[in-house]
Amino acid sequence: MTAMLEVKDLTKNFVKRLDMAGKIAQKLGSSIREEVVHAVDTASFTVDKGEVVGLVGESGCGKSTLGRMIAGILPPTAGQISFKGVEFTSMTQEEGDAAALAIQMIFQDPFASLNPRMRVEEIIGEAPVIHGMTTMQEKANYVGETMERVGLGREYSRRYPHQFSGGQRQRIGIARALAVQPEFLVCDEAIAALDVSIQAQVINLFMDLRTDLDLTYLFISHDLSVVEHISDRLVIMYLGRIVETAPTDELFDKPNHPYTSALLNEVPRLDHRGIDYEPVSGEIPSPLDPPPGCHFHPRCPHAMDRCKAEIPVLREIAPGRLSACHLNDG
Amino acid sequence: MNTIAEQVAPIAAASEVKVETPFRRFCTAFLDSKVATTALIVLGILIFMALFAPLISPTNPYDLAVVSILDSKMPPGTKSLDGVTFLLGTDGAGRDLVSAMIYGLRISLGVGVMSGIFAMAIGATVGLIAAYFGGRTENIIMRIVDIQLSFPAILVALILLAILGKGVDKITIALIIVQWAYYARTVRGSALVERNKEYIEAATCLAIGHRRILFRHLLPNCLPPLIVVGTIQTAHAISLEATLSFLGVGLPVSEPSLGLLISNGFDYMLSGKYWISFFPGIALLITIVSINLVGDQLRDVLNPRLDR
Numbered sequence A: 001m002t003a004m005l006e007v008k009d010l011t012k013n014f015v016k017r018l019d020m021a022g023k024i025a026q027k028l029g030s031s032i033r034e035e036v037v038h039a040v041d042t043a044s045f046t047v048d049k050g051e052v053v054g055l056v057g058e059s060g061c062g063k064s065t066l067g068r069m070i071a072g073i074l075p076p077t078a079g080q081i082s083f084k085g086v087e088f089t090s091m092t093q094e095e096g097d098a099a100a101l102a103i104q105m106i107f108q109d110p111f112a113s114l115n116p117r118m119r120v121e122e123i124i125g126e127a128p129v130i131h132g133m134t135t136m137q138e139k140a141n142y143v144g145e146t147m148e149r150v151g152l153g154r155e156y157s158r159r160y161p162h163q164f165s166g167g168q169r170q171r172i173g174i175a176r177a178l179a180v181q182p183e184f185l186v187c188d189e190a191i192a193a194l195d196v197s198i199q200a201q202v203i204n205l206f207m208d209l210r211t212d213l214d215l216t217y218l219f220i221s222h223d224l225s226v227v228e229h230i231s232d233r234l235v236i237m238y239l240g241r242i243v244e245t246a247p248t249d250e251l252f253d254k255p256n257h258p259y260t261s262a263l264l265n266e267v268p269r270l271d272h273r274g275i276d277y278e279p280v281s282g283e284i285p286s287p288l289d290p291p292p293g294c295h296f297h298p299r300c301p302h303a304m305d306r307c308k309a310e311i312p313v314l315r316e317i318a319p320g321r322l323s324a325c326h327l328n329d330g
Numbered sequence B: 001m002n003t004i005a006e007q008v009a010p011i012a013a014a015s016e017v018k019v020e021t022p023f024r025r026f027c028t029a030f031l032d033s034k035v036a037t038t039a040l041i042v043l044g045i046l047i048f049m050a051l052f053a054p055l056i057s058p059t060n061p062y063d064l065a066v067v068s069i070l071d072s073k074m075p076p077g078t079k080s081l082d083g084v085t086f087l088l089g090t091d092g093a094g095r096d097l098v099s100a101m102i103y104g105l106r107i108s109l110g111v112g113v114m115s116g117i118f119a120m121a122i123g124a125t126v127g128l129i130a131a132y133f134g135g136r137t138e139n140i141i142m143r144i145v146d147i148q149l150s151f152p153a154i155l156v157a158l159i160l161l162a163i164l165g166k167g168v169d170k171i172t173i174a175l176i177i178v179q180w181a182y183y184a185r186t187v188r189g190s191a192l193v194e195r196n197k198e199y200i201e202a203a204t205c206l207a208i209g210h211r212r213i214l215f216r217h218l219l220p221n222c223l224p225p226l227i228v229v230g231t232i233q234t235a236h237a238i239s240l241e242a243t244l245s246f247l248g249v250g251l252p253v254s255e256p257s258l259g260l261l262i263s264n265g266f267d268y269m270l271s272g273k274y275w276i277s278f279f280p281g282i283a284l285l286i287t288i289v290s291i292n293l294v295g296d297q298l299r300d301v302l303n304p305r306l307d308r
């Protein structure tokens, strides 16, 4: 069976080009260079149909960038994304449009993610009308049904986003995605900005929708405890690279990668909600100038000489488990 | 499901309250200032007079059959040979000054507003495109904008009019050319901020086309600064036109704007016939000041940091 989503060697570099002054300075022999942020570095993983995969890593490690590339918002620098066995760049125009709609994204910020100048009806109903999933005449009803599906009364469709609370706005964002009948949702820190009391409700909504609509999820979070109970499988990311993937219970039982172990130490944690805390000792190195070899070596308690020079490859260490650490080479 | 019902409850209670649209909020805030409200009323009257000049004006100053050179340079309040009272006197050609001013206002406002609208449409489109697509497109567009803005507007307009010649259409074109870059720069500035917000990413993800994203999503969110710049620039265009007319380029003598009336009367200033220049000058001043006052209040009310 081919995976629903397959990501292979996906890479994204953000290049900050030199301005005119910088170029002149460079010509004159200054050491100024273009700054390159290695946001995502040769990431590979798969998501099967119906699965919930949690993507976890510290803030700034490239999770959102990875999610955006999958959702078709950002073009990758290199690597492939395949949806239902077809690679993005080899799709026909039609296939590409269908895949673009089939993969939708739920955003972190319930304020910035809704157009403040549009009524809810327009926010949710615009795309399905454009793509022929409903008509102008049927739109009000279609939007109403979608709103009810996410637990909002259809009578609020004439309102503007600012008239709703954070949790309700997040539901509007979910309804907007559902309105184009997606199969795969990328949820980027979708509950991180919400009050604790609302977080559980929105998580429950996601899980209800999963069964009702047969959805597949990539659930992005900087907080392992958020995805722990809902994910079938976890993908752990560190500084742009995937360091370990494993079924959730196995990962919690027996973490392989030292970074995963460090993250797990934090799990029965105090309330760090909304703060990007540091679960692991030491500074997160800058993705502008990542350390050579294993990115984790400056903070790793097991670091060896080899770790400073050689990049550990992500490879199978047990059925269904991958890890990228030199310790596995015995 | 219980939890969801709970969550929706607060809006249910508020649903009897009238839906507060952003526009209604904006109106309340605007009318809060007495000065701005007065300026808006004055501006409204001026626009009304300009629009309905042929109906309001006591005489038709362009109708050579009515205008008599024998009536020229009459002081305010004089009666004409035909028994018509010239409230503000007559100008050098014997035109009733009130009528000439109403028609002049029509031309001044018309040129200012038309050039403003076209410059705004061009500038906003170009600015949106620059911010949205970025890269080379943006570099090229913004270089042109920088070059355009580095020359004094009056100088560019003078050169253009020297090439184009005289006429209402010519001066409007010249004013569009000197103004579009202000709009482009303003729109690009706010569009750069807006385009990085998640609602634009959401629209991309929903495969809504570029054109729709530009004009339905980005543009409405860049509107507040655009409106502010639009009013200020219109006032600027009107004074620029007046200056050009005063300098004798731009408008033909047969279609005098307020600026041209001032210019025409200037020759008689020294001989004590002050009114020919003075009253059109006052009218121009009132027009520009009221537009600027309205613009200032718009700036305060639409301030994005206070809004939302």
Ligand SMILES: Nc1ncnc2c1ncn2[C@@H]1O[C@H](COP(=O)(O)OP(=O)(O)O)[C@@H](O)[C@H]1O
Binding pocket: A014, A037, A038, A039, A057, A058, A059, A060, A061, A062, A063, A064, A065, A066, A287
């Ligand atoms: N548009 C961008 N331009 C330049 N750098 C970016 C851009 N988006 C993200 N980055 C950088 O890429 C890295 C990863 O960011 P992100 O994917 O948002 O991480 P996460 O979601 O895990 O917090 C960060 O260092 C961030 O500063």
Ligand code: SF4
Binding pocket: A257, A258, A259, A294, A295, A296, A297, A298, A300, A301, A302, A303, A304, A307, A312, A324, A325, A326, A327
């Ligand atoms: S490769 Fe080396 S530095 Fe990296 S996690 Fe494994 S032991 Fe630590």
Ligand SMILES: [Mg+2]
Binding pocket: A060, A063, A064, A065, A188, A189
């Ligand atoms: Mg993020």
